[in-house]
Amino acid sequence: MSANEKMLDVQHVTVEFHIGGLVGGSLLVAVNDISFSLDSDRPEIFTLAGESGSGKTTLSRVLLGDLVPTRGKVLFEGRDVALIRKRSEFKEFIKRVQPVFQNPFDTFNPLRRVDAYLFDTAMNFRMASNRSEAARVVDEALRNVGLSLDEVSRRYPHELSGGQIQRVSVARALISKPKLILADEPVSMVDASLRMEIVNLFRKLRDEQKVSVIYITHDLATAYYISDRIGIMLRGYIVESGPVEDVLVRPLHPYTQLLKESVPEPAPKERESWAKHIDLGTTEVKEYGRVGCKFAGRCPRVMDICRKVDPPDVQVGRQTVKCYLYKDSASAEVS
Amino acid sequence: MLKVIRDLLKYDGRFRIAFIFLIAVVVMIFLSFVSPYDPGKSFVVAMDAPPSLKHIFGTDSRGIDIFWWMTFAVRNSLVMGMITALISRVLAIFVGLIAGYRGGWLDRVLMSINDSFVVLPLLPILILLGFLLRDQMNLFLLGVILGFFGWPYDARLIRSQVLSLKERSFTRTAVYSGTNGFWITFNEHLPFVLPIVFATTINNLLWSIGMEVTLSVLGLSDLTTPSIGTALFWANQHGALVAGNWWWIAAPTLVAIVLFLGLYLLFASINEYIDPRTRLRLIGG
Amino acid sequence: MALLTVNGLCAYYRTEVYGISRTVRAVDGVSFELYPNEIYGVAGESSCGKTTLIKVISGNTKPPLKAISGSVDYNFGDYKVDMLQVSQEELRRNIRWKEISYVMQGSMSVLNPVRKIIKTFEDIIDTHERIRDKKKFLEEAQTHVNRLGLPTEVLNAYPHQLSGGMRQRVAIALATVFHPSLISADEPTTALDVVVQRGVLQMVKDIQSESHNTVLLVTHDMAVHANVADRVMIMYAGRIMEEAPTERIFNAPLHPYTQHLIRSLPMIGERSNKASLRGTPPNLANPPGGCRFHPRCPFVMDVCRTEIPELVLVRERHRVACHLVKEGSQ
Numbered sequence: 001m002s003a004n005e006k007m008l009d010v011q012h013v014t015v016e017f018h019i020g021g022l023v024g025g026s027l028l029v030a031v032n033d034i035s036f037s038l039d040s041d042r043p044e045i046f047t048l049a050g051e052s053g054s055g056k057t058t059l060s061r062v063l064l065g066d067l068v069p070t071r072g073k074v075l076f077e078g079r080d081v082a083l084i085r086k087r088s089e090f091k092e093f094i095k096r097v098q099p100v101f102q103n104p105f106d107t108f109n110p111l112r113r114v115d116a117y118l119f120d121t122a123m124n125f126r127m128a129s130n131r132s133e134a135a136r137v138v139d140e141a142l143r144n145v146g147l148s149l150d151e152v153s154r155r156y157p158h159e160l161s162g163g164q165i166q167r168v169s170v171a172r173a174l175i176s177k178p179k180l181i182l183a184d185e186p187v188s189m190v191d192a193s194l195r196m197e198i199v200n201l202f203r204k205l206r207d208e209q210k211v212s213v214i215y216i217t218h219d220l221a222t223a224y225y226i227s228d229r230i231g232i233m234l235r236g237y238i239v240e241s242g243p244v245e246d247v248l249v250r251p252l253h254p255y256t257q258l259l260k261e262s263v264p265e266p267a268p269k270e271r272e273s274w275a276k277h278i279d280l281g282t283t284e285v286k287e288y289g290r291v292g293c294k295f296a297g298r299c300p301r302v303m304d305i306c307r308k309v310d311p312p313d314v315q316v317g318r319q320t321v322k323c324y325l326y327k328d329s330a331s332a333e334v335s
Numbered sequence: 336m337l338k339v340i341r342d343l344l345k346y347d348g349r350f351r352i353a354f355i356f357l358i359a360v361v362v363m364i365f366l367s368f369v370s371p372y373d374p375g376k377s378f379v380v381a382m383d384a385p386p387s388l389k390h391i392f393g394t395d396s397r398g399i400d401i402f403w404w405m406t407f408a409v410r411n412s413l414v415m416g417m418i419t420a421l422i423s424r425v426l427a428i429f430v431g432l433i434a435g436y437r438g439g440w441l442d443r444v445l446m447s448i449n450d451s452f453v454v455l456p457l458l459p460i461l462i463l464l465g466f467l468l469r470d471q472m473n474l475f476l477l478g479v480i481l482g483f484f485g486w487p488y489d490a491r492l493i494r495s496q497v498l499s500l501k502e503r504s505f506t507r508t509a510v511y512s513g514t515n516g517f518w519i520t521f522n523e524h525l526p527f528v529l530p531i532v533f534a535t536t537i538n539n540l541l542w543s544i545g546m547e548v549t550l551s552v553l554g555l556s557d558l559t560t561p562s563i564g565t566a567l568f569w570a571n572q573h574g575a576l577v578a579g580n581w582w583w584i585a586a587p588t589l590v591a592i593v594l595f596l597g598l599y600l601l602f603a604s605i606n607e608y609i610d611p612r613t614r615l616r617l618i619g620g
Numbered sequence: 621m622a623l624l625t626v627n628g629l630c631a632y633y634r635t636e637v638y639g640i641s642r643t644v645r646a647v648d649g650v651s652f653e654l655y656p657n658e659i660y661g662v663a664g665e666s667s668c669g670k671t672t673l674i675k676v677i678s679g680n681t682k683p684p685l686k687a688i689s690g691s692v693d694y695n696f697g698d699y700k701v702d703m704l705q706v707s708q709e710e711l712r713r714n715i716r717w718k719e720i721s722y723v724m725q726g727s728m729s730v731l732n733p734v735r736k737i738i739k740t741f742e743d744i745i746d747t748h749e750r751i752r753d754k755k756k757f758l759e760e761a762q763t764h765v766n767r768l769g770l771p772t773e774v775l776n777a778y779p780h781q782l783s784g785g786m787r788q789r790v791a792i793a794l795a796t797v798f799h800p801s802l803i804s805a806d807e808p809t810t811a812l813d814v815v816v817q818r819g820v821l822q823m824v825k826d827i828q829s830e831s832h833n834t835v836l837l838v839t840h841d842m843a844v845h846a847n848v849a850d851r852v853m854i855m856y857a858g859r860i861m862e863e864a865p866t867e868r869i870f871n872a873p874l875h876p877y878t879q880h881l882i883r884s885l886p887m888i889g890e891r892s893n894k895a896s897l898r899g900t901p902p903n904l905a906n907p908p909g910g911c912r913f914h915p916r917c918p919f920v921m922d923v924c925r926t927e928i929p930e931l932v933l934v935r936e937r938h939r940v941a942c943h944l945v946k947e948g949s950q
Contacts, residue, residue, distance in 0.1 A: 051813035052784070064511075087515070094511050106504040111526045117512050124513030161901050162666060172512065191665040192841040193884040196894040218813050221886040248888050262818040264843035266885040268866050274847050278819055346639055 005078060007040040007179060007212065008063070013072035015058050026289070030058040031069070032236035038180070040077070043210045045202055047223040047244065049259070050233030053287075056216050059233075060184050063214065064099055065090070076180075095125050098173035102185040104165035108157045114165070115153050118142070118172050125176040141171040144209070145201050163194040170201055174209070181205065184216045195219075199226050220263050224248045232256050235287050235294035242319035252321045254299045293323070301325060343604060350604040356597030360409060363590070367406035372399070374407045374561050386582050393582035396573040401586045407561040409590055412544050415478040415562070419543035420536050422482025423489070428532060430486065431493025432520045436501060446494070452487040460484075461546065465555030473557040477550070481543045489535045493528050500524045530606055537602030541595055548591070563587045563594075622695060623801060623834050624654040624677065629690035631676045644904045646672035648858035650690075651931065654802065657832040659825070661849030661866070663842055663881065667904060669858040670838045671725075674804050677836070678722040679703055679711045694719070696801050717744055721795035725807040727787035730794060731779040737790055738775040744794060761797075768793050768823055785816030789823060796827055803827075804836040809844065821848050842881050846870055851937070854878045857902040857912035860931050864938040874940045876917050911943065919944060 015031040038046060050056045061067040062074060065081045074081045076097060084090050101107045108114050118138040128134035139149035145167040157165060166186055173181050187195040199222045205211040217223055223230055224244055231241035232253065240253040251257045261273055287294050293306040305324055314326045343350040372379055378398035386393040392401035434445040464480060465472060500506060509519045550556050551564025558565050566587035575583040631647040646669040654660055662670045676687050692703035696719050732740050741761050742751065751757045762772050770789055779787055788808060795803055809817040825848060828835050837849060845852045846866060853863040854877060862875040873879045880897055899916035902908060908915050914924040923943050931939050932947035
């Protein structure tokens, strides 16, 4: 493996679903020609931001090997994830790519003790050969997230708070010493005041353990706090991407601007811009089916061509934007 | 385990009654091992004697002490019921878990077999089998046959439970913890499925004993072996009611009621106890 | 003239299962007032008692929840109600939906999944006023729904055909059909996307400014309160820690817990390190003695461990329960 090889290479991934009956019905393109990559030698936190219906959950399932894309491929350390068939290959893969799920109270079986999963992971991936070794491994992982085996031992999920469970969830993901963690909305069901602690863990993982994180969220504030790069998703497309400092501080795409403006700030003086009335517009399915730019129905700067043809990806500085507004002022058109 | 029984005894009225009834049944079963009379022998005591201190349930027209004969009857009926319950539970869990978790063609095949069994009219088939296998029919065989007919409903119940459990996040957590399919169904799904299994076990016991009684009353099982059903058969055969020997019918009926009620109440109270929701409240959720 | 006066309210969950009894003191001595024409926010982390508080206020107490002591008194002009004594019949006939509405977290608790939205409207209206003119009723329902920014087609849809945001807005439309004096909303936007959340909250604000009624908004998200509420009350472990107009809470919070709640929120453009609270959330079955926040307070003093601080008025419309702050001192 050369120094420049990509750890994760998502190449033109498209996922289509048939909705409706066997006869008739229509095509829903949940993920549309998405490409991005993460390098092996540079651990980073890459955020996929978007609202529900943006395709981010579908994309995360493809990245975890849970769903085979209709077109395109996902290469992890050079190997096509969709080709994983044998159990041994699958185990090798998930040893290196681990998930953190959204709902802390469903992540662990309410009838099982939480540490059981940690021990299972340690034993299944041969990180320990007996129970007392496993206890050491588990304790170390828990300490990495600010907990300890004593606190968590023999506890059921409902005895812990949402924040604590998410930490345990991250600890479990760390046991096999993965290279990549896929966190799907890990803090959206955690109290706002506790989100920072969890999200800080990801920063720590990147810096100390050299683990990359794909952080999927609709909360731009936490995304700004920890990401290196960010991709904004809308109805299956990445409409804007680049370093988080550029995309979130100087957003180019009208949708990113809308998202940023809609984030409520904990400061009453910002009320003016947030209070500006918005039209919640049409339902998901209608926007998915739209020809041309998916945002055309709600865009304050829409033009005729937006309603007819998909906009191209355009490079503006370090950002890539999928928008006609920047076509002419582009530094280069990205194919 | 003892603590569980103690808790239930203290707090659940149904369990108390069930406990008493079932202790009575168990005592009867144990007594069968020390019976002074051989159930196969007839004309050992006075005939047609009403219940008295010497013969608690009276005697029948063949000179058999009904009480001691019933101890064997209860033992045999219960053993047969347990054979049925065991076979059908194992089949139901096996089929339900596999069909639910694996899905795909295996699920379809298993469910087709399942549904075929469900629509079979059971009583006529059993009657037919009873006629065909008259000579070989004994309680053990009957238990096995009923076991092979008793699993479909529950397999489907278990399967649908597993289908919904598959979608839960914790199933995915187990997958990414490196656990294989078998252990996932065993560790993650079975605890949810157990209350159903338990509830249907008692149900199954009641059903199979009921079936046995029906078949025996119709004269289609091994009539020389004492069972609750054959007791009623012989009582009928000798025109007990007409002859005024009401105790001959009353005894098996009483025993059946105590057994059925005891089992039912046991099921109701234990079912609530092991229901995941109650368990959660118990551990403080 | 206060719309609602809550005085020393204690509401506990008492469960007894197989000999194990637990008492969870979810609301333990809460006193506050609501006035007409305001949006009052209740903030606090999960299991601080805010959902229990809103349930008791809305007359939704079912065993094992029981109001143990205190009072909850409504003043709807010439119609006064003691919520802790009122009968279920009175609640059903005259109070629910008409004077007070309760929007729960998750719209599916009020929307019947097997009936079209218009039918649910009918059901609710029918309980209170016989619908005599079907056509007129339909028109009014349409107007109401349109005024709130929802398309007319919504009335003919089944709940599962609508997105989460739409359903929540429908639930709010249902809650406002009789223009009640008080609308209580428990985490109405928690599961929603940020743009949809904005739309829903704007709808709530519009309704309030048009009908001049009172909205009680419960959410753990301080940023929502900052943009929507007029006054905010902070709850912790079943007690009120601080209560003040929104500007004051955010510009000069006095209680250490309030300060933490605000400082722990990230803002775009700012990457400074956010400190976290030590310790774990309180166990309401066995809460800490003295000030319930003391195990986690960065400024804890000896007195905090033994004496419960009283909720005192430190400035106009600003109350705090903390030993660090004396009455009338601001």
